[in-house]
Amino acid sequence: MSAEHESIPPWYKQFWPWFLIGLLASSITFSLVYLTLSIHYYDGSVGGDYYKQGLAINEQLAKQEHAQSLGLEAVMRADALTGDIVVDLQGERRPERLHLALIFPTDSHRDRSLTLEHVREGRYVGMVDERLNYRWYLQLQPAEGRDAEWRLTGEARFPSDDEIALVPGL
Known part of the structure; x- marks a missing residue:
């Protein structure tokens, strides 16, 4: 073997x-x-003080009810080529400046804020520094931050040549 x-x-x-x-x-x-x-690529979608922000919803509702009681409404147009933002405000109050917050739904790093200057009879003009694309939430206030007296809100999809309505309400 x-x-x-x-x-x-x-x-x-x-x-x-x-x-x-x-x-x-x-x-x-x-x-x-x-x-x-x-x-x-952390999106930061949940704020650290989310509980306090949740409690502040009544304050936001009060601002929007105040805007409704003043009869405030606005129409916004955005020029895609030049970046000009034109807002026509209708109602009792017409401050010298308006603050427009452009809020991107999923990425807080893309949020923009503008100061719009009053040019004549309810017309305000400002300019964005870069081209706007996709969907944005809009908040128009007479002052920046939470101390504003009233707030108008809206939603837009850019680029668009259509008028965008900003109204009181969530």
Whole structure:
């Protein structure tokens, strides 16, 4: 009886150890790439003081009810080529400046704010520094921040040559 001697190659010349090492390496690589992307593109959609913001909804409603009692409404037009923003305000109050907040729904880094200057009889003009695309929420107030007396809101999809209505209400 002769026993044939089969030579077994060393582990580094076999398929299965390299297959398992490859699975492990690919999962680690994917995890590190995913971690890097999630840190870099953090959307910040939930504020740190979300509870206080939730309680402040009554204050926002009061501002919009006040705008409604003053009979305030506005029509906005945006020129896609020049970046000019023109707002025609109708109602009792006409301050010297208006604050327009352009809020991007999913990325707070893209939010913009403008100060619009009064030029004549309810017309306000301002300019955005970069082209607006996609959908935006609009908030028009006589002052910046939470201390404003009233607020008008609207929604727009840019670029658009249509008039955008800004009205009291959520």
